Amino acid sequence: MTAAKIIINEIKGYHRFVKFLIVLVSLGALASLVRFVFGLGVTTNLNDTFPWGLWISFDVVTAVPLAAGAFTLGAIVHCFHIKKLEPLVRPAIVTGFLGYSLVCVGLLLDLGQPQRCWHTMVYWNPHSPMFEVSMCIAAYTTVLFLEFLSPVCEKFGYHVPLRLLRTIEMPLVIAAASISTLHQSSLGTFFLIAVDKLHSLWYNPLLPLLFWVSAMCAGISIIIVEATMSHKWMGQPDESELLETLAKILPWVITAYLTLKLFSLFALTEGPLFNRPGLVALFAVEMLGGVIAPLVMLMNGNVRENNRLRATAAWLVIAGVILNRFNVSMFGMEAPGTFYYPSFIESLVTVGIIAAHILFFVLIAKYFPIFEHHPETVDYSIPDNFHKTDKGPAVHGKVAGEA
């Protein structure tokens, strides 16, 4: 059998849902080709008064906090040393890596001159939040790629790179958390320049901090949802005990967010808050449905222990963060009387990007040891004084066991 035939047979064996995802991704890819042939004006509903639309609002400003699970969990597990959560780290890293790779794709489609994207690396402008975010995204995608290499090396039994990756694991985790802190918050800094454009329900000088804290909420919630779903649909191991621990951490972060949000709203905001009923409604839905409701739910022990309710609360948080990012980057930015809605092709591309994320996640989980990772067998202490003699066999044993 030729390689092509093997691949075709493999795809034929996939679940119908996966095939559907493949169709969506191909449609998205086709739609993005249309953008390069006919230009942004024809394919999108953007114009001079509303230059940033769905591709920035969702593919960049929303997708980045949704991929925040990797850095949040990495820091919780390795720096705060809550080691029992370790089995969740790998799925989070895969999600993060896919998320950021697709953010790059979305950004490149939205740029007028994508072939010049390297210019940000050459012509530095440290006063620009966009410069900072693009540098961070480039650095962080690299970090996530290196972290993602671990399961790949395990799969193919590459011992030497694996040991190298193990050695740089802690620096990578710390770099990931620091870089993420910078660019998650700087996405908020983007909108600080929109002084008289972004509505005062969202515009305040603490926007970067709020973006960072809400990104952590989104990251933790994504991990909960993802583990629940992959247990339910993909037959992966049940992690509910670990998710309970995460669900205990989550309300603290949400409370921090809520406090900051209320403080910034009442103490730091200038300008009228309730002058536009549509925006007030959006704001109310965001705060009540996406922040307060899940907070109340998660403070209840019964909810945290119940798989379904816990996942529902996590979904609410995710929906809240998504709505928040859309409110900041789209609805709140629209001048009174103007209205932007994404065109068919814009939507098709974004749907394709979401489908690609799910598709690649499913495929990677299928072929690489993402969920079968047994951290109990791995010694993660920092190698110092070259006390490494007792670690070698553990690594070898593990790899040999899986290979």
Added chain:
Amino acid sequence: MSETNQDFNKSKAFLIDMTKCTGCRGCQVACKQWNQLDAEKTEFFNGEGYQNPPLMSEHTFTRIKFRDYEKNGQNEFAFYKEMCMHCNEPACASVCPVGAFKKTKEGPVVYDAKRCIGCRFCMVACPFGVPKYEWSKAFPLVRKCTGCYSRVKEGLKPACATTCVSAITYGDRGEMIKEANKRIATRPEKYLKKLYGAEEAGGTSVIYLTALPFDELGFKPVTKRPLPSYTWQALRLVPGIFLTVGSSLSLLSWFNHRKERIAKEEEQRKSGATPKEES
């Protein structure tokens, strides 16, 4: 970004006296000619009023906005010449990730098309809505009024200021503000007692005198604080935050891992000389 500690009183500025504007749109034509901009197919009354073209665009860097109103029972026109304000501290220059915008010492804010990656952040940031995009192209760039830098550099006046017979004066910014205040003082009944551009966005190189209130003519209400300072107050913390987060997490994990290692070594010592741990 602008060169720091620049004396903006010495850079060139436009003083545009809208009360002297006749709405001839010679400036629009001169601008198109000097910058070799394509004509736009337009028709009357396809915008808010008489103005034509209806909006600034990739092909139109300046336009005269018409406002009709009634004075002593008669219909009158008031005008607003819309163009790049050439801010002293431009938002576009501060947000551009590749530094494609630059405030020149002569005054104009210039755009380097060779650097631009087309991210449109300048369009989001500009409080006056000046930068426009080449929406029709597959690989679009940004277009905006150049302040006729190529002319100003050589000691000439910008094309629109050269053409305009009455309303536009061009010279050192300090002089222009002085002149504007003098005009208000000598004919107080004629002018609104405010300058637009003296303090807007931290000061711009285009100063307007009008008879009608600014918002009625279509001038945008803009903060008096330089826009780059809004983002810089967050961005200046970036290196500090990076180091703080990085070092505190490093310390934290070093302590936690050390605790664990010591516990493990203790355990090994107790359990005798078997170096291999079973877990």
